Amino acid sequence: MTLIYALAAGALFGIGAYLVMRRDLLRVVLGVVVISQAATLTLMASALGFGAAPIYPLPSGAISDPLSQAMALTSVVIGLATTALLLVLVLRVVDVFRSQGLDEVAEDEVAQEATLDAEHALGHEDEEAAAR
Amino acid sequence: MSSIIGVVAPRLLGPALILAAAIIVKGYADVGDGFSAGVIVATALALRYVSLGWELAERSLPVLRRAPQVATAGLLIALATGFAGPLVGDPPFTHYPRAGESVIHIGTLELITAVVFDLGLFLFVTAAFVVLIHHLARLAQGGPR
Numbered sequence: 001m002t003l004i005y006a007l008a009a010g011a012l013f014g015i016g017a018y019l020v021m022r023r024d025l026l027r028v029v030l031g032v033v034v035i036s037q038a039a040t041l042t043l044m045a046s047a048l049g050f051g052a053a054p055i056y057p058l059p060s061g062a063i064s065d066p067l068s069q070a071m072a073l074t075s076v077v078i079g080l081a082t083t084a085l086l087l088v089l090v091l092r093v094v095d096v097f098r099s100q101g102l103d104e105v106a107e108d109e110v111a112q113e114a115t116l117d118a119e120h121a122l123g124h125e126d127e128e129a130a131a132r
Numbered sequence: 133m134s135s136i137i138g139v140v141a142p143r144l145l146g147p148a149l150i151l152a153a154a155i156i157v158k159g160y161a162d163v164g165d166g167f168s169a170g171v172i173v174a175t176a177l178a179l180r181y182v183s184l185g186w187e188l189a190e191r192s193l194p195v196l197r198r199a200p201q202v203a204t205a206g207l208l209i210a211l212a213t214g215f216a217g218p219l220v221g222d223p224p225f226t227h228y229p230r231a232g233e234s235v236i237h238i239g240t241l242e243l244i245t246a247v248v249f250d251l252g253l254f255l256f257v258t259a260a261f262v263v264l265i266h267h268l269a270r271l272a273q274g275g276p277r
Contacts, residue, residue, distance in 0.1 A: 088267075
């Protein structure tokens with residue numbers, strides 16, 4: 001059972017890492033979501049015990065560890081908030097750059113920086129001329 | 133949008149609400165609570181938003197426009213029941229009637245204040261999720277803010 005959990009968490013992390021390295025911003029967000037699921041699965045597996053739900057009155061036999069399940073619940077909620085934040089950021093980027101591709105966003109940024117540098121240089125030349 | 137989602141999404145809300153009620157009720161003898169019930173209902177509502185678009189989804193279910201107020205009410209209910217204990221000298225999150233005392237029954241349903249706490253949490257989680265989807269949908273599809 002531990003091996004299955006380990007393999008599943010490893011596979012999820014691998015899929016997530018692959019998606020995060022894609023050029024499409026939406027896939028990057030999906031990759032972060034899948035990696036957070038891998039983290040949740042790791043937390044659940046870290047209890048290393050499987051049994052009944054730990055609710056009083058306790059049943060006879062093995063019970064599962066409530067601590068790791070509480071941590072898993074926390075990680076689910078944090079994953080939800082992270083996903084929402086990332087989606088809003090991607091929407092803003094699409095709004096501003098009219099593109100979802102990281103390449104195009106990077107090109108736009110370079111072009112913007114070039115125009116800003118040019119304006120800056122022009123301003124300096126004016127200042128130097130005024131000083132002379 | 134695929135035709136399967138278009139057919140399933142509007143009909144999924146009823147079963148989701150029944151499932152949520154079952155999860156809240158069985159939560160006092162088994163695994164289940166207001167958070168998971170809220171997430172299930174919110175998922176069904178999210179599917180409605182995806183298939184109908186935010187304007188049609190909110191016109192067909194006007195209560196969705198009241199989501200911020202519902203979230204606030206749920207949070208206040210959960211806080212009030214969760215922190216009623218310290219007001220009468222008990223620890224926080226004490227439930228009444230306390231363990232071992234006799235409980236008011238409606239059929240086989242047992243009324244304890246922990247259920248009210250979970251209902252508040254259910255309302256808060258569902259409505260907060262709806263607010264989130266509403267704003268994301270409006271950002272993505274445009275329209276009045």
